[in-house]
Amino acid sequence: MANIRALIVDDSSVMRKIVERCLRQAGVELGTVYEASNGAEGLAVVSGNEVDLILSDINMPVMDGLEFVKNLQAAANAKGIPIVMITTEGAEAQVTRALSLGAKGYIRKPFTPDQVKQHVVPLLRVDR
Amino acid sequence: MNPDVNTIAPGSVSGHPNEQWRSALFAAAAEVFELMVGEAVSRQEDGAPDGANDTTAMVGLAGALCGVLSIRCNVSAAASIASKMLGEPVQSATCVEHQLDALGEICNMVAGNFKARVEGLQEKCMLSVPTVITGQDYCLHSLADNEAVEVALLFQGQGVILRLEIHG
Numbered sequence: 001m002a003n004i005r006a007l008i009v010d011d012s013s014v015m016r017k018i019v020e021r022c023l024r025q026a027g028v029e030l031g032t033v034y035e036a037s038n039g040a041e042g043l044a045v046v047s048g049n050e051v052d053l054i055l056s057d058i059n060m061p062v063m064d065g066l067e068f069v070k071n072l073q074a075a076a077n078a079k080g081i082p083i084v085m086i087t088t089e090g091a092e093a094q095v096t097r098a099l100s101l102g103a104k105g106y107i108r109k110p111f112t113p114d115q116v117k118q119h120v121v122p123l124l125r126v127d128r
Numbered sequence: 129m130n131p132d133v134n135t136i137a138p139g140s141v142s143g144h145p146n147e148q149w150r151s152a153l154f155a156a157a158a159e160v161f162e163l164m165v166g167e168a169v170s171r172q173e174d175g176a177p178d179g180a181n182d183t184t185a186m187v188g189l190a191g192a193l194c195g196v197l198s199i200r201c202n203v204s205a206a207a208s209i210a211s212k213m214l215g216e217p218v219q220s221a222t223c224v225e226h227q228l229d230a231l232g233e234i235c236n237m238v239a240g241n242f243k244a245r246v247e248g249l250q251e252k253c254m255l256s257v258p259t260v261i262t263g264q265d266y267c268l269h270s271l272a273d274n275e276a277v278e279v280a281l282l283f284q285g286q287g288v289i290l291r292l293e294i295h296g
Binding site: 011012013014015017021024049058059060061076081089091092108109110112127 | 157160162163164210213214215218225226230233236237239240244250251255257261266
């Protein structure tokens with residue numbers, strides 16, 4: 001897939017840039033890259049734009065990543081968008097919760113571009 | 129997490145912080161710096177070099193381990209860390225937001241990596257979002273009787289100090 005429209009949700013602007021760089025290094029051909037600093041901002045982006053891929057932190061102020069994913073399931077235009085959680089928290093309970101809410105993958109910080117490739121690229125090959 | 133570094137038992141959270149915890153803290157920091165900053169850090173057994181460590185990032189831990197993990201360094205080191213993470217120059221006098229953001233995220237990742245190395249903490253310890261303080265003229269007072277584990281690092285010839293205050 002080319003011109004992937006990605007949404008990166010993280011309260012750290014530095015981390016958003018790193019995630020974008022890793023996606024490019026992984027060979028993902030990015031189109032528009034949207035950024036949001038919390039789940040509420042992420043929902044606003046999704047409601048007003050077409051998005052092909054979402055990468056989200058979990059531990060964020062205002063609306064955390066788990067709440068964000070939960071709310072996404074109710075958004076009509078978010079159906080089928082692959083969501084990958086990228087977070088410092090590696091607790092099994094959180095992983096299970098994120099996956100049960102609809103996330104398709106989980107990457108723990110710190111990460112390498114290869115790990116991003118491994119978790120993200122297969123999701124982009126699945127037709128929505 | 130680097131499989132070469134074994135997960136360690138929690139030891140006595142309320143007892144004496146020991147070398148295992150320092151080793152876990154260092155291993156966590158080393159991995160975070162290597163993967164996210166792209167630069168190795170070394171451990172300074174004699175403490176960090178003297179300098180004005182005027183940028184401090186803190187992350188709270190709650191649950192099986194209550195405490196605060198802090199990482200402090202000078203503005204120049206914070207700018208270097210941000211620059212390496214972003215892959216572009218970050219001047220110490222400008223782009224303050226990037227320096228604070230980068231140091232806060234490093235602190236957050238070190239805390240997460242550390243708790244994954246201590247048996248029983250991964251599932252039972254939560255992290256706060258980071259807070260960053262600038263300046264040196266402040267005192268931090270805890271209402272708990274603290275013990276602390278401190279590790280001095282060297283990053284590009286500059287001191288970076290990791291400190292885990294243990295509240296219980």
